[in-house]
Amino acid sequence: MRERLLVLFIIMLATAFFGEMKVNPLGGSFRFSLGIAAFFFGLLWFQSVPVLLTGFLTGTFILGFRVGLDHIFSQVGWMESLQIHLPSAFYYFSFSLLFHFLKARRFLEAPLIVGLIGASVDFVSNMVELQVRHLFNDFPPITWESVFMLLFFGVLRSFFAVGLYNSFSIRQVRAVGEVRQQELEKLRMINTELYQEAFYLRKSMSHLEEITRDSYQLYTRLLSSENTESSAALLIAENVHEVKKDSQRMLAGLSKLINQEVLAPQLPIAELCGLVMRANRKYAEMLGKDIEFSLRCDVNLSTSQIYALLSVLNNLVSNAVEAIYSSGWIELEVKLDQRNILFHVVDNGPGIPSEEREWVFQPGYTTKFDETGNASTGIGLTHAKGIVHSLQGSLQIMNDWGLTTHFKVSLPTDQLLRKEGV
Numbered sequence: 001m002r003e004r005l006l007v008l009f010i011i012m013l014a015t016a017f018f019g020e021m022k023v024n025p026l027g028g029s030f031r032f033s034l035g036i037a038a039f040f041f042g043l044l045w046f047q048s049v050p051v052l053l054t055g056f057l058t059g060t061f062i063l064g065f066r067v068g069l070d071h072i073f074s075q076v077g078w079m080e081s082l083q084i085h086l087p088s089a090f091y092y093f094s095f096s097l098l099f100h101f102l103k104a105r106r107f108l109e110a111p112l113i114v115g116l117i118g119a120s121v122d123f124v125s126n127m128v129e130l131q132v133r134h135l136f137n138d139f140p141p142i143t144w145e146s147v148f149m150l151l152f153f154g155v156l157r158s159f160f161a162v163g164l165y166n167s168f169s170i171r172q173v174r175a176v177g178e179v180r181q182q183e184l185e186k187l188r189m190i191n192t193e194l195y196q197e198a199f200y201l202r203k204s205m206s207h208l209e210e211i212t213r214d215s216y217q218l219y220t221r222l223l224s225s226e227n228t229e230s231s232a233a234l235l236i237a238e239n240v241h242e243v244k245k246d247s248q249r250m251l252a253g254l255s256k257l258i259n260q261e262v263l264a265p266q267l268p269i270a271e272l273c274g275l276v277m278r279a280n281r282k283y284a285e286m287l288g289k290d291i292e293f294s295l296r297c298d299v300n301l302s303t304s305q306i307y308a309l310l311s312v313l314n315n316l317v318s319n320a321v322e323a324i325y326s327s328g329w330i331e332l333e334v335k336l337d338q339r340n341i342l343f344h345v346v347d348n349g350p351g352i353p354s355e356e357r358e359w360v361f362q363p364g365y366t367t368k369f370d371e372t373g374n375a376s377t378g379i380g381l382t383h384a385k386g387i388v389h390s391l392q393g394s395l396q397i398m399n400d401w402g403l404t405t406h407f408k409v410s411l412p413t414d415q416l417l418r419k420e421g422v
Contacts, residue, residue: 009018011042012061042160055096059089087132095125118158202326290327297334303416320347343409
């Protein structure tokens with residue numbers, strides 16, 4: 001309620017203020033001003049306010065406002081000022097009445113129709129005001145010249161207000177679209193993290209299946225040899241089986257989260273790479289690093305393996321961000337090579353010593369340490385290589401010259417186009 005009253009006050013005040021930006025083409029006190037444009041825009045933009053009440057309050061406020069100005073700045077008496085400005089109130093009364101009965105707000109998605117309605121309502125309201133002025137002030141009769149002038153100014157003010165409304169609407173839609181895009185990007189990055197967890201959960205489940213089978217086989221061997229430890233082996237098999245079932249339930253939950261219908265089933269590879277670079281640009285800014293990111297993508301294809309590819313590329317690029325000390329550059333290049341798509345991630349960080357490159361993909365290997373000297377977990381590249389292998393591709397570190405680190409990912413095109421698997 002308080003917000004609605006505030007909106008009403010804003011409309012009345014804006015209409016009164018812009019109403020003083022006027023011309024008097026017909027002579028006398030009749031004016032053409034920007035006040036009606038402000039009033040019309042207010043009715044279009046603030047759709048929560050009731051039209052009839054807004055028109056009545058605005059007309060009354062305009063009357064009081066102009067009479068007050070006359071009293072302050074002129075020597076015009078109260079009654080004379082009231083007779084001069086009362087017809088203006090009838091203009092706003094008739095405008096809101098016609099606007100309400102024509103249901104102009106229903107046509108907001110058709111600017112031309114709204115503009116024509118506004119021009120027509122403005123013209124008729126002006127005619128009403130002139131008739132009232134003729135009754136109160138002995139105003140000169142209306143001529144054809146004045147009719148055409150009323151039509152011209154009615155069209156001008158109406159389409160000005162409609163154009164302004166559409167301009168603000170487009171800007172608002174764009175702002176909402178940008179926010180929505182940011183939300184989708186965050187959701188995709190979250191799903192990427194979930195994909196990694198689901199990928200290795202499935203891998204663990206296969207190991208659990210093997211352990212369960214081996215434990216049960218051990219139990220049968222011990223039982224056949226009448227070993228007293230056979231019951232312990234059976235207990236181990238049963239416990240591992242329960243862990244596997246719990247893992248299956250967790251995997252089902254992760255799969256449901258990842259495969260949300262609100263996200264597109266496919267994403268252009270160029271857009272996906274752009275998402276990786278934008279996310280890591282923000283990551284670099286958060287770390288206080290001045291890093292220049294560049295993306296070159298000559299591949300005009302979409303992929304269904306959104307989270308798998310995001311996971312791999314994000315690991316490589318974020319590793320590069322973390323490896324660069326304070327400033328540098330990172331380049332991501334994507335190109336086709338026969339039936340494969342190649343992803344090159346290059347940075348000018350400290351590099352990896354040649355004698356250590358064979359250990360890069362081993363769990364626990366890292367060149368990154370935090371401020372207290374603690375080493376990183378060293379499983380990011382292991383994650384990435386495991387996912388690449390699941391797509392029948394390859395991930396390798398290249399032996400380039402200079403202080404650069406260069407990773408190349410090669411993935412079969414048909415694997416990137418197959419249905420997403422969690």
